[in-house]
Amino acid sequence: MNFANPSGHVPRPAIDVRSLRVDYGDFIAVNDLSLSVPPGEVFGLVGPNGAGKTSTFRVLTTLMEPTYGDVFLDGIDIQEDIASARRIVGYMPDLAPVPSDMKVWEFLDFHAAAYGIGNKAQRRERLAECLEEVALTPQRDKWCKELSRGQTQRVVLAKTLLHRPRVLVLDEPASGLDPLARRDLRNALRRLAKNGATVFVSSHILSELAEMCTSICVMNLGKLLASGTVDEVRQQLGNTERTITAAVLGKAEDAASWLSSRHGVHELQVVGQEIVFGFKGTDDDQADLMEGLISNGVRLRAFEERRSSFEDILVEVAESNRRL
Numbered sequence: 151m152n153f154a155n156p157s158g159h160v161p162r163p164a165i166d167v168r169s170l171r172v173d174y175g176d177f178i179a180v181n182d183l184s185l186s187v188p189p190g191e192v193f194g195l196v197g198p199n200g201a202g203k204t205s206t207f208r209v210l211t212t213l214m215e216p217t218y219g220d221v222f223l224d225g226i227d228i229q230e231d232i233a234s235a236r237r238i239v240g241y242m243p244d245l246a247p248v249p250s251d252m253k254v255w256e257f258l259d260f261h262a263a264a265y266g267i268g269n270k271a272q273r274r275e276r277l278a279e280c281l282e283e284v285a286l287t288p289q290r291d292k293w294c295k296e297l298s299r300g301q302t303q304r305v306v307l308a309k310t311l312l313h314r315p316r317v318l319v320l321d322e323p324a325s326g327l328d329p330l331a332r333r334d335l336r337n338a339l340r341r342l343a344k345n346g347a348t349v350f351v352s353s354h355i356l357s358e359l360a361e362m363c364t365s366i367c368v369m370n371l372g373k374l375l376a377s378g379t380v381d382e383v384r385q386q387l388g389n390t391e392r393t394i395t396a397a398v399l400g401k402a403e404d405a406a407s408w409l410s411s412r413h414g415v416h417e418l419q420v421v422g423q424e425i426v427f428g429f430k431g432t433d434d435d436q437a438d439l440m441e442g443l444i445s446n447g448v449r450l451r452a453f454e455e456r457r458s459s460f461e462d463i464l465v466e467v468a469e470s471n472r473r474l
């Protein structure tokens with residue numbers, strides 16, 4: 151995705167993946183993956199277990215070399231200039247542990263020192279900024295073992311922020327969090343993106359990502375299936391099927407007979423003054439259908455659509471891919 155800003159200028163992608171392939175021996179875990187993420191986005195990668203999310207992230211964060219393909223972070227070719235790439239990327243792995251016998255500030259200070267962040271006073275200042283970014287300042291002097299799961303995730307996020315990465319790669323950060331903790335994490339990620347970071351975040355649960363991401367991509371069995379906003383992805387995955395209920399004033403039978411001859415309409419039933427039918431078509435086709443009803447003199451009182459949930463679509467897609 152490349153979104154032009156109001157001046158018409160397309161910013162250089164913060165993440166640019168070109169024809170990425172990752173093999174483990176004979177097994178292809180990531181197959182010809184290309185995607186481009188503009189700066190300042192919270193971009194989601196959704197896919198079932200084994201889709202290739204972690205393998206993709208490991209390459210992006212220079213922990214593993216790709217079999218083929220190129221990755222650019224902020225224009226830096228990560229294979230050509232690994233040191234610069236490491237300076238601009240921050241990685242939070244799935245279920246990253248924190249030591250139980252350290253206080254929150256000690257854990258962060260230890261990592262800040264490892265990153266070579268200045269003297270004690272400078273580290274103290276940076277540590278305070280990072281805790282503030284993830285809304286954990288009050289937990290500064292707590293033992294890590296005293297933190298809730300959501301707070302632990304945010305301490306690890308604070309650690310990931312210490313070296314001011316411009317690209318953040320977060321593997322399943324919301325996994326196992328309750329709605330309140332997910333909200334706190336979402337707010338932290340949005341704040342970071344607003345301040346200029348680009349966030350690439352994975353999950354196998356779409357609803358987790360839909361609430362925190364500006365756009366998403368869907369991966370299954372190593373391949374990219376769709377990308378864009380949640381609505382665009384829904385279209386790309388071919389989810390054009392919906393159930394429509396049209397409530398009319400007057401005799402429903404006339405409207406029903408007109409509808410039943412329309413392309414895409416199926417399994418039509420009349421229940422009192424309501425006509426319930428399946429419809430397969432684009433949003434434009436659906437608007438034409440409504441317009442057609444009205445211009446044929448039907449007094450339309452209500453027109454409602456129901457689509458299968460996005461999680462259901464993903465399960466369908468994953469299953470049909472598995473059968474191929």
Ligand SMILES: Nc1ncnc2c1ncn2[C@@H]1O[C@H](COP(=O)(O)OP(=O)(O)OP(=O)(O)O)[C@@H](O)[C@H]1O
Nearest residue numbers: 174177179197198199200201202203204205206354
């Ligand atoms: N070191 C490895 N050696 C062999 N196969 C591997 C290795 N790491 C991952 N795989 C396989 O590659 C595929 C993709 O794995 P990956 O961990 O990238 O997927 P994922 O989408 O992150 O899955 P999950 O949600 O379960 O973490 C899986 O089939 C996995 O078994």
